[in-house]
Amino acid sequence: MASKMRKTLIAGNWKMHNTAKESVDLASSVKNGVRPGYAGQVMMAPSFTSLHQVAAALKGSDILLAAQDMSWEDKGAFTGAVAPGQIKDAGCTHVLIGHSERRSIFGESDQVINKKLAAALRHGLVPVLCVGETLAERESQKTYRVLETQVSGALAGRKAEELSTLIIAYEPVWAIGTGKNATPDQAQDAHIFIRKLAGRLYSPALADGMRILYGGSVKADNVDEIMAQPDVDGALVGGASLKADGFLRIIHFQEVITK
Ligand code: PGA
Secondary structure (H helix, E strand, O other): OOOOOOOOEEEEEOOOOOOHHHHHHHHHHHHHHOOOOOOOEEEEEOOHHHHHHHHHHHOOOOOEEEEOOOOOOOOOOOOOOOOHHHHHHOOOOEEEEOOHHHHHOOOOOHHHHHHHHHHHHHOOOEEEEEEOOOHHHHHOOOHHHHHHHHHHHHHOOOOHHHOOOOEEEEOOHHHOOOOOOOOHHHHHHHHHHHHHHHHHHOOHHHHHHOEEEEEOOOOOOOHHHHHOOOOOOEEEEOHHHOOHHHHHHHHOOOOOOOO
């Protein structure tokens, strides 16, 4: 881990799982299991309904709290939506933006994601922008084009100085929840592409400092080789973040030499 120039981040996306009590139990077990002196960062993204209580349970630890989504509006007549100020009030410092489930199931476009990302930055929240291609797009050699459209669409109108905290998560849709992870080489290729794109859109300095997480069926038994890739700065973990033991093993990944 010390070999990485960028601080690693292992994040759990709990999706639509867990009552508040179950969330607090899981958060507490993870908190108690992170080894003292852990050099990376750990983050969890519970449901909105658990945020306040998980924030209280995480007090005294360095674990970061994220929401899984938020509105781009500050307040008003938007039934069912949750405002940036409300997730901050609940203790969040980070927010997932544009998760593929938001895109595909809830119809979020790059325009909507652009507005959410801008709102996050305006409110001092760190956006974790999720991008990734479907299987059909990969098989028809459109992966890079899709990544470029999603990244540049989300960031349109943003200036480099606004983006110093930005985190991108590369999550190939075909690997999410399928048990089929990208190979370490596929992840590395996509991460390099995204980093170079950020360099072209902004500056090499921004690109070098920007953390890019891999997501899609990260588990205890594949995290080590994925994290060993030089441009993989962390993981966004869904299913395998729902059990403390497994998630703790992922948090304490070992970088292994794969080549
Ligand atoms: P998964 O989900 O680890 O269950 O594949 C990852 C994600 O959707 O962030």
